[in-house]
Amino acid sequence: MIRYRAIKLTCVVLSMTIGTAAAFGAESPVDRMLKMLPDDVVGFVVIGGGDALQAEFDQSHIGRICNDPGVQSFASSIKEAILTKLQEEAGDEPVAEVLRTALAILKPAGRRPFVIGVARAKVTAGPPVYAFAALDAGPRKDEMTAALAKAEKLLAEQLIEIDVGSARMHSLKETDGVPLYWGWIGDNFVLALNDGAGAALTYLSKPRAVAPGYLSKLPGRGDAMAMYVDIRKAWSIVETFGLGHSEGDADGMKLAVKLLDKLGLCNVKSIAARAGFDGAELVGSSMLEVEGPRTGLLAAFKPTGPAMFDMVDARAMNASTFNCDLAGVYDTVMEAIKAASPDEGWPEVQQGIADIEAEMGLSIRNGLLGSLAGPVVSYSFAAGSLPEAPMGGFVVVAKLKDAKALAEAMTKLGEFAAAASEGILQISSQKLDDGKTINVWMIAPLAMMQVIPSWSIVDDNLVLGSNTALCTTAINHVEAKDAGLKSIRDTDAYKLATARVPANVLSLSYGDSRLQLNHLMMQLQQFWPMLTMITAQQGIKLPAVLPSISHITKDMGPSVQYSWLGPDGFYSYYRGPGTEIGIGAVAGGAVGAAIAMPALWQARGQAMSVASLSNLKNIGLALIMYADDHDGRFPDELQAARSYFGSSKVLESPRKPKGFEGESYIYINGQSLQIDSPATQILVYENPEFCEDKIAAVFVDGHAESMSRERFLEVFEQTYKRLGRPVPEIRFKGQMEGKPREDTGPAPDTRP
Numbered sequence: 001m002i003r004y005r006a007i008k009l010t011c012v013v014l015s016m017t018i019g020t021a022a023a024f025g026a027e028s029p030v031d032r033m034l035k036m037l038p039d040d041v042v043g044f045v046v047i048g049g050g051d052a053l054q055a056e057f058d059q060s061h062i063g064r065i066c067n068d069p070g071v072q073s074f075a076s077s078i079k080e081a082i083l084t085k086l087q088e089e090a091g092d093e094p095v096a097e098v099l100r101t102a103l104a105i106l107k108p109a110g111r112r113p114f115v116i117g118v119a120r121a122k123v124t125a126g127p128p129v130y131a132f133a134a135l136d137a138g139p140r141k142d143e144m145t146a147a148l149a150k151a152e153k154l155l156a157e158q159l160i161e162i163d164v165g166s167a168r169m170h171s172l173k174e175t176d177g178v179p180l181y182w183g184w185i186g187d188n189f190v191l192a193l194n195d196g197a198g199a200a201l202t203y204l205s206k207p208r209a210v211a212p213g214y215l216s217k218l219p220g221r222g223d224a225m226a227m228y229v230d231i232r233k234a235w236s237i238v239e240t241f242g243l244g245h246s247e248g249d250a251d252g253m254k255l256a257v258k259l260l261d262k263l264g265l266c267n268v269k270s271i272a273a274r275a276g277f278d279g280a281e282l283v284g285s286s287m288l289e290v291e292g293p294r295t296g297l298l299a300a301f302k303p304t305g306p307a308m309f310d311m312v313d314a315r316a317m318n319a320s321t322f323n324c325d326l327a328g329v330y331d332t333v334m335e336a337i338k339a340a341s342p343d344e345g346w347p348e349v350q351q352g353i354a355d356i357e358a359e360m361g362l363s364i365r366n367g368l369l370g371s372l373a374g375p376v377v378s379y380s381f382a383a384g385s386l387p388e389a390p391m392g393g394f395v396v397v398a399k400l401k402d403a404k405a406l407a408e409a410m411t412k413l414g415e416f417a418a419a420a421s422e423g424i425l426q427i428s429s430q431k432l433d434d435g436k437t438i439n440v441w442m443i444a445p446l447a448m449m450q451v452i453p454s455w456s457i458v459d460d461n462l463v464l465g466s467n468t469a470l471c472t473t474a475i476n477h478v479e480a481k482d483a484g485l486k487s488i489r490d491t492d493a494y495k496l497a498t499a500r501v502p503a504n505v506l507s508l509s510y511g512d513s514r515l516q517l518n519h520l521m522m523q524l525q526q527f528w529p530m531l532t533m534i535t536a537q538q539g540i541k542l543p544a545v546l547p548s549i550s551h552i553t554k555d556m557g558p559s560v561q562y563s564w565l566g567p568d569g570f571y572s573y574y575r576g577p578g579t580e581i582g583i584g585a586v587a588g589g590a591v592g593a594a595i596a597m598p599a600l601w602q603a604r605g606q607a608m609s610v611a612s613l614s615n616l617k618n619i620g621l622a623l624i625m626y627a628d629d630h631d632g633r634f635p636d637e638l639q640a641a642r643s644y645f646g647s648s649k650v651l652e653s654p655r656k657p658k659g660f661e662g663e664s665y666i667y668i669n670g671q672s673l674q675i676d677s678p679a680t681q682i683l684v685y686e687n688p689e690f691c692e693d694k695i696a697a698v699f700v701d702g703h704a705e706s707m708s709r710e711r712f713l714e715v716f717e718q719t720y721k722r723l724g725r726p727v728p729e730i731r732f733k734g735q736m737e738g739k740p741r742e743d744t745g746p747a748p749d750t751r752p
Helices: 002-017 027-035 050-059 061-067 069-090 095-109 138-153 231-243 247-263 296-300 306-311 326-340 345-360 364-371 403-420 468-478 492-497 513-537 579-628 638-644 709-723
Strands: 041-047 114-120 129-136 159-164 167-172 180-185 188-193 223-230 268-278 281-290 318-323 372-381 393-400 425-431 437-443 454-458 461-465 507-511 559-566 569-576 665-667 682-686 695-699 704-707
Touching: 027 041, 027 114, 027 129, 027 223, 041 231, 050 061, 050 268, 061 069, 061 281, 061 579, 069 095, 159 180, 223 231, 231 268, 247 296, 247 326, 268 569, 296 326, 306 318, 306 372, 306 468, 306 507, 326 345, 326 364, 326 372, 345 364, 345 403, 364 372, 364 403, 393 468, 403 425, 403 437, 403 454, 403 461, 437 468, 454 468, 461 468, 513 579, 579 638, 579 665, 579 682, 579 695, 579 704, 682 709, 695 709, 704 709
Parallel strands: none
Antiparallel strands: 041 114, 041 223, 114 129, 129 188, 159 167, 167 180, 180 188, 223 268, 268 281, 281 569, 318 372, 318 507, 372 393, 393 461, 425 437, 437 454, 454 461, 507 559, 559 569, 665 682, 682 695, 695 704
16 A cells, blocks of 8 residues: 555656656747746756647657657557556556556646756755746646646545645645645646745746846757756755765765866856757757866867868768877876875775786876877768678777887787686787788677677777777778778768868767668667567567668758867757667667566565565564463464454565465464574465565564575474474475375474
8 A cells, every 4th residue: 555655646746747758849938937937046957848849849850750650559559568567566556547647647738838947945954955847837727737636636635735925735744844835826837845935936927027047058949948957056055965964974075075176077067958949850059167267077178170080981870089188087087086085095096006007017097098199089880881890880090199008008908808807808810911910809709799899000090990890991991091982071961961060179970860770770679579578578568579660760861969168168069860869768778678677577576575574574573472472372373363463464475476365474383482493493484385486484583584495495394393293295386286285283282
């Protein structure tokens, strides 16, 4: 019941805060929501709402994918499979119904503009911040009022009304001392946490005349969403609230301040971003506002330019370049550690690095990082794009300022790794026709997937490929000035995408979005059968194949993203279909789910095992209390001690499968507190018929254990032998043959 109430509360809160997965909205609703923000905002995310931008969203590539019937059917199948599984696990609790209700509420709410944020609160105790969410329901107020009423029914027993300023709001009877309210101010729905003073309501009934300038330095184009975080305010709150506690907290905060100062991050003032649609493309911009001169990590980034793309094969599906002083980053981190902990941490770090360098036979700072000049370009190939590398792969080219030192460092690093791998890593080299050497690091399992890291030094460049064929191809393009090979800069798509890129950018990325998405879908399709097989074992049936979106990808253009340094901080800009993020997240999520699903269900199983063990401890305690009241004797049957349990629910194991008709726990009667070995004799144990691996039991002395089958059988047999009774046959889950041997009952009472 507690779990069900928690699910209800979560769903209602999600429904009322509208969720961050709502549809994108337009610029004017975003600006209108900014005018309703309370004072002293620390950060916020504002979404424009689907009503204002439906047409633009529908014609965008992301919108076309989301609206595709095949994609919608695929998503619906996954949703229903998960909800069905949740309902099976919940038993009689209507979990799926609750979740469907929440989703039904979120759908219409996502059509309207809303904002979620955090602001500073004036409090005498507790965190000096409050969270708020506000939604402009507009013409959908009646629809949303009805939907909200359905959600509030889930909390009917806990619901109360309170006064917040001059407004009448809803709240809960129990909020653990943290103020919570929600309700309507005109057409605006609001929810706030830890806002006892009602500060979140200030501008809802009468918005500001002009929106605050949080996003004034970023151009907006059909805003779908925007976000802002005032780093200075956030840090001030953390610092004040942290230093107001124990001495250890104060020391920790002072240490953090030193670290941030040395890392050059104390000058960061804020982060802002906004994104919207322009035709079929997504356009986004962001800004990291930095006050004063750049120091520490921020000073390590230097201007680069498209010239690095001259070394990129024209067949690459994407490419990125940046210029970073990695040796400077290393120095900054070391200086920060030294400044923060000069007497303890710094000497330990120094010694640790010295030990590693002595073992490897190289200097990390001077031999490895110090050999790099800074500019780096990386690119990748889709499967099937290169005959010599049919599975595709990646290449990294880094400019060097000391090629000899880098070659020596890489060689020693490889030798060290090979020695530590105990034969798993094999190192070899190949000679090319022109005399160049390619060094090959091969790990058998990766080699089967054509991943064989290979590197070479060419014209003061480190060339690294995911396999030998790509390393060779990359070497040819590094020398393209002599060979006349075309680079990615020679393609029409690249020229179109980068036509407006400013000079001296700090980073630049280009991608063939159509090729990237098709490649990603193909790779994901290879993992999908494994995912469906794993989830099927857990009782979740997923669609057998992924939906086809090739009819959408054929119209996709390229994408470009770049960053530059302005007078007041770092700026970045993106233009493209937006699928590099969206589909990549889906692919990563699906592959991650294939890996994590067994672990999640295992964790769930472990949680139920812990709950079952807790039940047994309570049963053992109740039986001991009974024995104390009955001359040390335990009852003849478990139910005789029912009045000592407090709740009969402890007699039901959470591990007991739905539909299982047997008992959850089995009691060994005929024992007493006066036996010779109370810590070695089982008193109550889980029914083995629903236990596959471990089985829990509570002993006569009251302690409980979760044991392997072998350990349990050993202790179980000893218990019955000490009682002078035949040992009943145990049948674990999956062992269907044989019948349990009858327990002949307790031995005669031999106590004096």
